[in-house]
Amino acid sequence: MGIADMQAYARTVSLASLALAVIAVLAGAQPEATARPATGSATPSAAAPARADTFRSARTYPTVAAPVRLRIRALHVDSTLQRLGRQDDGTVAVPERADVAGWYEDGPRPGQPGPAVILGHVDSRTGPGVFVDLSKLKRGTEIRVDRADGSTVTFRVRKVAQTAKTRFPTDLVYAPSLDPSLRLVTCGGSFDRTRGSYRDNVIVYADQA
Template sequence: MAGPAAGTSRLLRAGMGAAAVGLLLIYNSVDVAPSSGPGPGQAAPPAATASASPGDAAPAAKPATPAAPGLKRAKPTRLRIPQIAVDAPFTELTVNPAGELNAPPPEDKNLVGWYRDGASPGERGAAVVAGHVDTTKGPAVFLLLSLLVPGNKVEVQRADGTVAVFSVDSVETFAKNAFPDQRVYGKTADSQLRLITCGGVYDKKRKDYLDNVVVFAHLESSRKA
């Protein structure tokens, strides 16, 4: 994926809402800078919607390994994905008064964000981790996210001294205008992880990538750091 042209920055918009199936979010990024060619990809959960999409009914991939018992809540501190050379610290993602979820700082290419008002990685539920695919400074932490395959491992080091080890179940790409919010952000019976970034074609007129890449993973094991 080509790096972005200089002179652009993006803001992720997020409207947070609760529903019977849990937190329903749709990832959508909005460019707030003048157009000067392709801009940086953003990654984080945004605006809620009641609309359904074909992806909502699709069954989740069957885990290749059994799910481990959930862990107690603890802040994530570092994300490691050896298969795509990811070794990055976390920052917390929050929403502002306008209901917009602030993306990880674009000046740091090696940084991932965790939606702190959702499940923590390893805790029961679907933990949301987002990262840029690229920024104005070039390729970023989740540039190769789409290359993961089922069975790859994702390790999250936590502030309580444990490492949560997740196994990838599937890697899927969704059009932003048909994002399966319930499937990605709905309640889960066990500990799940969602890694999200932008993908697909960059639309110069919209100043946005057209798709999202989502990695679905489940907690396989845990150990002391």
């Protein structure tokens, strides 16, 4: 998405944090209590609901290493992953560079139960972004995420949707689940020159292979 276009999406993350907390309870996850400082830019929003890291469970699950690289061969995407936290106002940070995707680290890690979310810009003032061709992905396309321990988790595209930013499907993107899944989010549709942003979001829904 364009830099300004991350703003509407950022607001939805604060609203969806409660859903992520539910995922943590269902999965017995124990996220790190201290996230890395947020980077990038986002607009102010209302205070976020309870964070997932306020929940604890006696159940244990195999450790899943943090993601470090995203690879989509069909789109010639091979990007390191910036860790995205939340700013002091509760909004999600966005990738600092247009050619690098970012993983929202307050949510599940790819391969953990629930939807892992990766954001990327569609373009910038200097040229195309890492997700410029995201809308062209086909059902069944393979997406690979490399992790810090040297392992790789593979996902396959289930569907690609485009929706107006005013109707961002928060429930579909962040719905609690015990099944590992992946969401890729960028901007799309026509460009609103008055507001300096795209009107839509492109969302890729993928399931672990």
